[in-house]
Amino acid sequence: MKRNNGFTLVELLVAISIxxxxxxxxxxxxxxxxxxxxxxxxxxxxTRGMQLAFAQMQSDCxxxxxxxxxxxxxxxxxxEDRLTLVRKVYNENQPTQLVVVSYRVANGNLVRRESRxxxxxxxxxxxxxxxxxxxxxxxATPVVLxxxxxxxxxxxWQGNAWRTEAMPATEGGQPVEPDGIQISLTSTGLAAPMVKxxxxxxx
Numbered sequence: 001m002k003r004n005n006g007f008t009l010v011e012l013l014v015a016i017s018i019x020x021x022x023x024x025x026x027x028x029x030x031x032x033x034x035x036x037x038x039x040x041x042x043x044x045x046x047t048r049g050m051q052l053a054f055a056q057m058q059s060d061c062x063x064x065x066x067x068x069x070x071x072x073x074x075x076x077x078x079x080e081d082r083l084t085l086v087r088k089v090y091n092e093n094q095p096t097q098l099v100v101v102s103y104r105v106a107n108g109n110l111v112r113r114e115s116r117x118x119x120x121x122x123x124x125x126x127x128x129x130x131x132x133x134x135x136x137x138x139x140a141t142p143v144v145l146x147x148x149x150x151x152x153x154x155x156x157w158q159g160n161a162w163r164t165e166a167m168p169a170t171e172g173g174q175p176v177e178p179d180g181i182q183i184s185l186t187s188t189g190l191a192a193p194m195v196k197x198x199x200x201x202x203x
Contacts, residue, residue: 042189043189043190045189046146046148046187046189046190047190047194049145049146049147050146050185050187050190050194052145052146053110053145053146053185054183054185054194054196054198056112056145057083057103057183057196057198058196058198060085060087060101061085061087061181061198061199061200061201062198062199062200062201063087063088063089063090063201064076064085064086064087064088064200064201065086065087065088065098066177066201067175067177069088069098070086070098070121070124071121073086073121073124073125074086074128076156076178076181076200077132078154078156078181079154080151080152080153080154081104081105081106081151081152082102082103082104082105082152083102083103083104083152083154083181083183084100084101084102084103084128084131084132085100085101086098086099086100086101086124086128087099087101089117091117095119096119097117097118097119098117098118098119098124099114099115099116099117099118099127100114100115100124100127100128100130100131100132100140101113101114101115101131102114102131102132102140103152104134105149105150105151105152106134108147108148108149108150108188109144109145109146109147109149110144110145110146110147110149110152110185111142111143111144111145112142112143112145113131113134113140113141113142113143114131114140114141114143115127115128115130115131115140116140127140146185146187148187148188148189149185149186149187149188150186150187150188151185151186151193152183152184152185152186153183153184153186153193154181154182154183154184155181155182156178156180156181156182156200157178157179157180157181157182158176158177158178158179159176162182177200178200179199179200180197180198180199180200181197181198181200182195182196182197182198183195183196183198184196
């Protein structure tokens with residue numbers, strides 16, 4: 001009797017099982033690649049946002065107003081998760097003005113506030129209080145620079161050393177002006193903090 005060529009039921013089941021296993025393995029590999037790509041994209045977005053925030057900080061720190069211009073008022077104040085400074089602003093065909101700038105980490109966001117410009121030192125005192133108090137104010141609108149920020153660490157280069165707290169005043173009662181500042185931003189999307197060192201009052 002002539003036998004028909006073809007596959008038996010057992011052979012078909014074995015082939016289907018092998019294809020199913022290969023499909024599962026392929027799906028897992030593809031899923032892993034997609035997840036890794038999503039994570040990498042998120043990290044790149046966080047890093048780019050941090051770099052833009054550091055660029056804004058660099059601009060503010062480079063234009064730090066000297067204490068001599070402020071009648072020896074405070075021009076820089078730093079603490080954990082907060083930085084407040086007075087910077088000079090140059091507008092075309094207008095005299096130089098002073099603004100108060102504040103950086104603060106709040107509710108997982110890095111927030112920047114900038115006051116309106118002034119040339120009046122008494123008004124500058126009021127603007128400093130408004131910005132430092134975090135109270136809602138028309139003169140200082142908050143702008144979120146970066147989300148997913150867990151903490152901001154600040155050190156200043158003062159007296160030839162990095163310090164988290166200001167040096168005591170000299171014997172003449174004059175404070176030692178810091179030359180630089182180091183800011184670290186810790187993000188929930190990055191494995192390690194991003195650190196940037198900036199000059200104060202540069203050109």
